[in-house]
Amino acid sequence: MASDDSENxxxxxxxxxxxxxxxxxxxxxxxxxxxxxxxxxxxDPRESRFKPNETVFALDDDTEIKSVGGKTRISTTAYxxxxxxxxxxxxxxxxxxxxxxxxxxxxxxxxxxYTLTKESQAALADIGMDAGFxxxxxxxxxxxxxxxxxDAAGNILIDPSVLRNLSFPPHHDGxxxxxxxxxxxxxxxxxxxxxxxxxxxPTEKPTVTTNPTTDKPTTVTKxxxxxxxxxxxxxERPKISDASIEGVIRQYCDDLTEKAINxxxxxxxxxxxxxxxxxxxxxxxxxxxxxYTGDAGVGKTAMFSxxxxxxxxxxxVPDSLRGARVLSLDLQAMNAxxxxxxxxxxxxxxxxxxxxxxxxxxxxxxxILAIDEIHSQLTSGKAEGGTDAGNMMKPFLTSKGISxxxxxxxxxxxxxxxxxxxxxxxxxxxxxxxxxADSTRVILNKLWPLIKEHHGIAEDLAQEDLEYVITMTxxxxxxxxxxxxxxxxxxxxxASAKFRHSNVIEREDIITAVAQMSxxxxxxxxxxxxDRFLKMETELPQQVLGQPGVQRVVDGLxxxxxxxxxxxxxxxxxxxxxxxxxxxTELCKALSRYLFGxxxxxxxxxxxxxxxxxxxxxxxxxxxxxxxxDTAEPALTEKIRQRPYSILLLDEIEKAHxxxxxxxxPVLNDGKMTDNQGKTVLFNNVIVVMTTNLGxxxxxxxxxxxxxxxxxxxxxxxxxxxxxxxxxxxxxTARGQFFRPEMVNRIExxxxxxxxxPLAPSVIKNLVNREVDKINKRIADPTGANIKGITLExxxxxxxxxxxxxYKPEMGAxxxxxxxxxxxxxxxxxxVIANKAEIVEFVAKNGGAKxxxxxxxxxxxPRMEKAGAVVAAxxxxxxxxxxKAVKDDAGKPKVKKLKP
Numbered sequence: 008m009a010s011d012d013s014e015n016x017x018x019x020x021x022x023x024x025x026x027x028x029x030x031x032x033x034x035x036x037x038x039x040x041x042x043x044x045x046x047x048x049x050x051d052p053r054e055s056r057f058k059p060n061e062t063v064f065a066l067d068d069d070t071e072i073k074s075v076g077g078k079t080r081i082s083t084t085a086y087x088x089x090x091x092x093x094x095x096x097x098x099x100x101x102x103x104x105x106x107x108x109x110x111x112x113x114x115x116x117x118x119x120x121y122t123l124t125k126e127s128q129a130a131l132a133d134i135g136m137d138a139g140f141x142x143x144x145x146x147x148x149x150x151x152x153x154x155x156x157x158d159a160a161g162n163i164l165i166d167p168s169v170l171r172n173l174s175f176p177p178h179h180d181g182x183x184x185x186x187x188x189x190x191x192x193x194x195x196x197x198x199x200x201x202x203x204x205x206x207x208x209p210t211e212k213p214t215v216t217t218n219p220t221t222d223k224p225t226t227v228t229k230x231x232x233x234x235x236x237x238x239x240x241x242x243e244r245p246k247i248s249d250a251s252i253e254g255v256i257r258q259y260c261d262d263l264t265e266k267a268i269n270x271x272x273x274x275x276x277x278x279x280x281x282x283x284x285x286x287x288x289x290x291x292x293x294x295x296x297x298x299y300t301g302d303a304g305v306g307k308t309a310m311f312s313x314x315x316x317x318x319x320x321x322x323x324v325p326d327s328l329r330g331a332r333v334l335s336l337d338l339q340a341m342n343a344x345x346x347x348x349x350x351x352x353x354x355x356x357x358x359x360x361x362x363x364x365x366x367x368x369x370x371x372x373x374x375i376l377a378i379d380e381i382h383s384q385l386t387s388g389k390a391e392g393g394t395d396a397g398n399m400m401k402p403f404l405t406s407k408g409i410s411x412x413x414x415x416x417x418x419x420x421x422x423x424x425x426x427x428x429x430x431x432x433x434x435x436x437x438x439x440x441x442x443x444a445d446s447t448r449v450i451l452n453k454l455w456p457l458i459k460e461h462h463g464i465a466e467d468l469a470q471e472d473l474e475y476v477i478t479m480t481x482x483x484x485x486x487x488x489x490x491x492x493x494x495x496x497x498x499x500x501x502a503s504a505k506f507r508h509s510n511v512i513e514r515e516d517i518i519t520a521v522a523q524m525s526x527x528x529x530x531x532x533x534x535x536x537x538d539r540f541l542k543m544e545t546e547l548p549q550q551v552l553g554q555p556g557v558q559r560v561v562d563g564l565x566x567x568x569x570x571x572x573x574x575x576x577x578x579x580x581x582x583x584x585x586x587x588x589x590x591x592t593e594l595c596k597a598l599s600r601y602l603f604g605x606x607x608x609x610x611x612x613x614x615x616x617x618x619x620x621x622x623x624x625x626x627x628x629x630x631x632x633x634x635x636x637d638t639a640e641p642a643l644t645e646k647i648r649q650r651p652y653s654i655l656l657l658d659e660i661e662k663a664h665x666x667x668x669x670x671x672x673p674v675l676n677d678g679k680m681t682d683n684q685g686k687t688v689l690f691n692n693v694i695v696v697m698t699t700n701l702g703x704x705x706x707x708x709x710x711x712x713x714x715x716x717x718x719x720x721x722x723x724x725x726x727x728x729x730x731x732x733x734x735x736x737x738x739x740t741a742r743g744q745f746f747r748p749e750m751v752n753r754i755e756x757x758x759x760x761x762x763x764x765p766l767a768p769s770v771i772k773n774l775v776n777r778e779v780d781k782i783n784k785r786i787a788d789p790t791g792a793n794i795k796g797i798t799l800e801x802x803x804x805x806x807x808x809x810x811x812x813x814y815k816p817e818m819g820a821x822x823x824x825x826x827x828x829x830x831x832x833x834x835x836x837x838x839v840i841a842n843k844a845e846i847v848e849f850v851a852k853n854g855g856a857k858x859x860x861x862x863x864x865x866x867x868x869p870r871m872e873k874a875g876a877v878v879a880a881x882x883x884x885x886x887x888x889x890x891k892a893v894k895d896d897a898g899k900p901k902v903k904k905l906k907p
């Protein structure tokens with residue numbers, strides 16, 4: 008629109024850009040005269056209205072680039088809108104204006120300047136628009152912008168087409184795109200469509216050149232060399248206007264190239280070769296699309312930034328990709344709100360159809376679409392009766408000049424893309440492997456300044472601390488991938504430091520971060536293997552009493568952690584064989600506490616639940632075609648993935664179906680397992696323990712020497728080592744009929760078979776004390792009796808009686824628990840309920856109480872005394888007061904007798 012005369016008879020909308028701020032406007036014209044509605048659009052909703060009594064200066068977004076007298080000019084229309092006190096437009100003036108274009112090149116600062124011509128200033132003055140209307144604009148250029156080139160003499164050649172890639176006025180990105188897009192999408196009344204923009208290529212004009220030594224623009228006769236750029240000529244009358252495509256891009260895309268030019272992208276380190284390979288793929292004529300696959304966290308999405316930065320830096324970029332725009336497309340956001348058939352397609356088609364007819368270019372720049380998690384994004388838009396993005400993009404991906412980058416995991420690629428041959432043929436698969444330790448160190452060194460700045464950390468991280476992060480995350484988060492887990496640990500450690508109100512990261516902050524990632528306790532991670540194993544070797548035999556095989560387990564674990572064994576196999580594998588109730592499961596719990604800091608690290612599976620053939624699939628998930636393939640969580644692999652440091656207890660393995668061993672063999676051999684979804688889980692930090700009662704009856708009979716399996720006093724007095732040797736032979740015969748030879752070999756290689764012997768009477772007496780300690784804890788537990796200040800004491804007679812009645816060698820410690828529950832726990836609970844008020848009163852008056860049970864069985868008659876500490880304090884006090892103790896006739900402390 009060169010002048011106001013061109014508006015005569017025009018019917019439709021004009022889209023304007025504010026000359027001073029970011030607002031945009033849509034003005035309706037009828038027969039060349041502006042009429043309502045006059046609509047205002049802005050990124051900030053608070054600016055989407057006029058201000059009272061303001062004067063608005065705007066420029067038409069339809070501009071023309073031409074050459075006049077050897078100078079480049081932009082021709083457009085200037086508007087002035089008057090606003091009344093009610094914030095309504097009351098009048099409009101408009102006139103055609105022109106701006107001269109010049110270029111200023113200073114070291115590190117390339118700029119284009121727009122200056123209003125003298126003729127245009129006079130035209131503005133004639134109608135009273137010269138006051139306040141901007142006379143000049145300036146826009147910064149990137150040295151890598153398409154259209155800039157140096158000749159042999161060092162002069163900078165500028166093709167006028169570079170201006171078509173810039174916004175005018177400069178502070179408006181892409182002209183009045185928001186106004187046009189919002190109006191077209193929200194208008195409810197029939198309107199005349201705006202005229203299609205003329206996208207024809209202008210005739211060749213003399214090129215402006217600037218000599219860096221004089222900074223004076225001159226005209227050269229040498230035309231800009233476009234022979235090597237091979238940019239397709241835009242269609243004369245495109246079906247989809249540039250503004251419509253830019254509207255979709257602005258609303259649903261993130262321009263990564265723009266961020267790369269402005270230095271807003273995180274650095275991508277260690278992927279130079281992958282980036283170069285991607286550039287080669289994207290520069291193809293057809294099927295120029297790449298899909299990055301790999302484990303989560305290896306840096307697939309970061310490849311988008313790497314390609315965008317490579318193009319922005321112009322590092323040996325092919326001519327077809329120079330100045331290309333990498334746009335991250337969010338199909339899920341585009342699908343939001345599309346409830347009915349056609350709504351999603353209406354949003355997506357302007358982009359894909361517009362790029363197809365332009366052969367992948369927009370305003371002379373190649374467009375590369377980047378789609379994260381492409382396996383889920385391509386199924387967007389699937390509404391009733393509609394289509395999805397995948398089917399819409401299949402013909403788009405094979406079109407000339409179209410380039411798309413996508414990311415997905417290897418499993419999702421096989422599941423969603425590879426099985427669709429039509430879709431798989433559109434992409435070149437690029438597998439990204441996890442970087443090694445050296446590459447991870449380089450990557451984290453590059454990322455650390457960003458983390459430091461974000462959290463406001465004062466000091467740099469020492470290299471030994473960075474090595475510690477890599478070592479700890481590799482060891483305790485094996486199911487995650489570098490470099491993401493290393494970056495995550497650094498980020499969490501910095502957050503932990505700031506939570507302590509400190510600007511320095513300490514070693515404890517790193518340990519806290521790794522503990523959260525591995526679901527282990529910080530105290531456990533802070534302890535060295537030497538201290539941990541030393542503590543376990545001295546205390547574990549005190550936890551599991553009377554079992555000589557415990558030392559063999561400890562020795563096996565220490566040996567496997569010395570670094571001399573295969574690191575890809577499980578930490579250890581044992582079969583605990585012996586009578587029931589002898590401490591097999593208790594040993595697993597104790598190992599979990601000492602090795603991993605918590606009993607929650609014990610993963611226990613009752614193999615009686617896997618006795619049928621069809622139940623074996625529950626360990627790794629149902630196969631394809633069966634119910635639960637996509638929804639049911641595998642019982643084994645998912646738990647190990649969540650707790651890579653754990654003890655896997657397969658209880659009563661003899662009850663499992665033989666096919667279970669087919670699942671366990673690769674675990675014991677290679678230390679990994681693949682579930683039904685194709686996910687590989689590592690077992691190299693897992694201790695596999697199987698328990699069995701195979702041959703227990705025959706072994707007990709051999710120990711006694713008879714056939715009835717009884718266990719007399721002579722056998723009980725036999726040394727533990729002798730008992731273990733006798734039982735081990737019988738168990739070996741029994742397991743040979745159940746375990747296959749290949750399973751036996753792997754178990755003996757990783758740990759072996761550990762024999763548990765019957766508990767001796769002395770062990771049972773010690774276990775009585777443990778059971779009493781458990782009752783003591785429950786008395787004060789808020790979830791139990793919840794009575795503070797009370798302790799339970801068992802007299803010697805009651806203690807001996809409980810040990811006698813609870814001693815059954817064939818049954819282990821379980822009969823003792825039954826006897827304690829029937830003789831002590833149940834009667835004591837009934838007694839506490841009946842006397843709770845008196846107990847509380849006695850505790851409050853005396854500062855504590857001790858419940859003494861002298862005998863069990865028969866009439867339950869406990870007595871309550873003052874706590875031992877209280878009695879000792881009173882004795883000390885009375886000793887200083889003429890040695891007058893408060894005692895009864897028998898000289899014993901006073902006892903409170905309550906009803907039974």
